[in-house]
Amino acid sequence: MFTGHGNFQEYLAKRQLSDTANCSCGEIKNPAHLIYNCINYTRDREIFIMKATLKGYTWPIPIAQLTNKDLHDEFITLITTITTIKENAP
Numbered sequence: 609m610f611t612g613h614g615n616f617q618e619y620l621a622k623r624q625l626s627d628t629a630n631c632s633c634g635e636i637k638n639p640a641h642l643i644y645n646c647i648n649y650t651r652d653r654e655i656f657i658m659k660a661t662l663k664g665y666t667w668p669i670p671i672a673q674l675t676n677k678d679l680h681d682e683f684i685t686l687i688t689t690i691t692t693i694k695e696n697a698p
């Protein structure tokens with residue numbers, strides 16, 4: 609179940625998304641950076657935004673709403689991509 613910020617942080621922590629490491633794009637790597645800003649995931653983020661927009665959301669979607677039930681599948685897809693593909697190949 610993904611019902612709030614706490615679970616979200618826990619989910620990311622389990623996948624070893626550190627809050628302290630530097631991202632390959634040069635920014636501080638944390639969940640918010642990866643989801644909202646990181647240039648490594650622009651394409652995947654745009655796919656997520658498109659799907660969320662179709663469900664009535666407006667980007668940027670607050671972290672607390674990213675774990676809404678009606679976004680669950682789409683968000684997991686995005687997070688899985690972020691945590692699987694650590695960064696796009698140069």
Ligand SMILES: [Zn+2]
Binds near residue numbers: 633641645646
């Ligand atoms: Zn980055």
